[in-house]
Amino acid sequence: MTSINNNAYDGFRTFSWLEDLSGVPLDKINFIIVYMISFAIAGLLRSSLSAEKVKPETRHAFCIIFGLILGYFAFGKYAMHLIGFSTICYGVITTRDPKLIHIEVFIVAALYLSYLHLHLQILNYGTYTLDIRGPIMIMTGKVTSLACSLHDGFARPEKELTVMQKEHVIRKRPSLLEYYSYLLSFLTIMAGPGTFYDEYMDFIHNRRIQEEKLQNKNFSERELQFSINLATLKKVCLGTVFLVLLYVFLHTYDIQNMTDDEFLKNTSMFYKIWCLNILASIHRLNYYFAWVFVDAICNNAGFGFNGFDENGQIQWTLVTNVNVWEIEIAPNINAYIKNWNKVTIRWLKLVVYERVPRFKIMITFLTSTIWHGFYAGYYLSMMHGILYYYAARSIRRHVRPYFLGSKVLKCLYDLLTMVVTRIAMSYFTVSFIVFEFQTAWKIYRDVYFFHLIFPVIGVLLVPILLPANETITISEVKNVDSERNNNKVDS
Incomplete structure (x- = not known):
């Protein structure tokens, strides 16, 4: 059975005293701290650093700087892979033929990620520890989707594209600042979601909301801010509930026992099925918390606007990763x-x-x-x-x-x-x-x-x-x- 091994964790140990106090592993504590800081500073992107008040370059730089700072806090020396991975892939994007760029970027990203998987799997075999593989997995999704969209925009006629490919097609290579902001943004660096490049650029320039304001004269700024606050509050509360449930489950059920010979021999079939269901539920709660809370972080920054539902209510579901x-x-x-x-x-x-x-x-x-x-x-x-x-x-x-x-x-x-x-x-x-x-x-x-x-x-x-x-x-x-x-x- 797998275990948590904080000796393999390379992030900052400033808050190790919280681990002793709460019994929660340090990597999970740092993960939550990063989320709390991200949530707090995300609000600046729709207030003093909104698209109406500052240039896109300022918003890009802000997202990159805090993405790297928080990445270094969470992953220590392994944060260098954030720069290494993104830089190598950018070299491929800017120098290779658009006809093959989607294949070549996919191969390079997959090889880099596979190296990290194998290296850390050998180094920390069978342990649950927060490590750099998570962010690189997210970045792999981002950079390969970007390469495919560039390939669709430069090397394929529009009539050959599917509906989804037309929706995300890109006809201009990103600048270095835009690219690093997309991959390294603090909003999604920890647990995703791996948003598409066109959607992220729309957020930086506030295009979706501005287009809606032009089309809908009744779409007021007050209504917009209220909807953001409401969506954010709901998701923060829901994420907190999942975090509490996760803590309760982990202290109620000792999942390690499921692989013990004595447990498997002396328990009934129905109880084993029940325990398997509990194990799966605990696993889902980890992701429910991470994805719902990162959705709240993005929404707090003004990222996630997805039009109106059938009842005329504003939807903040563009980056929602789980229902x-x-x-x-x-x-x-x-x-x-x-x-x-x-x-x-x-x-x-x-x-x-x-x-x-x-x-x-x-x-x-x-x-x-x-x-x-x-x-x-x-x-x-x-x-x-x-x-x-x-x-x-x-x-x-x-x-x-x-x-x-x-x-x-x-x-x-x-x-x-x-x-x-x-x-x-x-x-x-x-x-x-x-x-x-x-x-x-x-x-x-x-x-x-x-x-x-x-x-x-x-x-x-x-x-x-x-x-x-x-x-x-x-x-x-x-x-x-x-x-x-x-x-x-x-x-």
């Missing part, structure tokens, strides 16, 4: 993936999925796994993810139509798939958390590989036993849609 409620009630793995690490999913779609000619799903999963690192558990999770994906798609196609005859059956189907998805994702997560193939295999073996039975049936047997019947599918969908319309039920 917590949608994940917790996800009826299938597709819905889970869609709402988890959303910006990374957009990156994978732009950089990988829309550019490879064949085996799109498998290559995208593999890219995501390599991006995370080289622990065997990651690749075991990847294989589970691919199997679950195809099983969910098969069941939706071959089984779901038989449950669309009435609202009751449909609700029953959704409830069952929600429970199954939650259990499946617990198994999917465990090998990702424990890192090691042997440890994950021991857990799977002691639950009799229960998690593989239904996916295998879904992929291999369901299409044979229940061949897709288009007549049933179409007629039943029409029936349930008619019933929903009559009862004004939102699908």
Whole structure:
């Protein structure tokens, strides 16, 4: 089982006394401190350093300087990789042919990140410690999406571009200041999200909001500031709740026991499944806190405006990386993936999925796994993810139509798939958390590989036993849609 090892942590130890006082590891304390400082200074970007008061160059410099200061505080000497990685990739962007720039930048970034993964995996094997790999992973997403957008803008006719590629196309190479600001900004350097270059430039120049003001005369500055404050407050409160829950869970459940032979031998199947679910929940809480709070940091700076929703309310969701409620009630793995690490999913779609000619799903999963690192558990999770994906798609196609005859059956189907998805994702997560193939295999073996039975049936047997019947599918969908319309039920 993995452990936390603060002896491997290279960040500042100024607040080590808080570790002794609270029992929280120092790297986590520094992470929270960086978030608090980032949140405080982010407000300057929409007050004294707003786009209306200072030049873009000033905003860029501010983001770079504090990005490097906070990076050095959190990662110590390893912060040099922030400069090293970004500089090497910029050299490729500015000197190479746009026809191949997306491939060459991807290779250089992947090799640099892979070196760090392997180096730190060997140095600190099997430990959970805040290190430089996180920021470099985020920067890899940024620089490869930038290279793809430049390739689309310089080397491809517009008629060949997909909708997403047209949305993010770039027709002017970034200056050195713009580039470093995009990659090193304190807003997203710790935990992302890996925003797209055009979106970040829109924020620096305040384009989205200014365009909305020109189009909507009723869009007042007072309304804008109120919406920012409200969105920020909600996300800070929600992030705090996740942090408290994480602290409570960690002190209530000793997850280390899950790999003990005595635990595996003397506990029931149902309790093991329950503990796997708790393990997955704790893992999600880490990310819920990080992503929700960084969303609040960006919003506090005025970054994240995403137009209006159907009710006319201002949305601050552009850099939202997770939909917590949608994940917790996800009826299938597709819905889970869609709402988890959303910006990374957009990156994978732009950089990988829309550019490879064949085996799109498998290559995208593999890219995501390599991006995370080289622990065997990651690749075991990847294989589970691919199997679950195809099983969910098969069941939706071959089984779901038989449950669309009435609202009751449909609700029953959704409830069952929600429970199954939650259990499946617990198994999917465990090998990702424990890192090691042997440890994950021991857990799977002691639950009799229960998690593989239904996916295998879904992929291999369901299409044979229940061949897709288009007549049933179409007629039943029409029936349930008619019933929903009559009862004004939102699908």
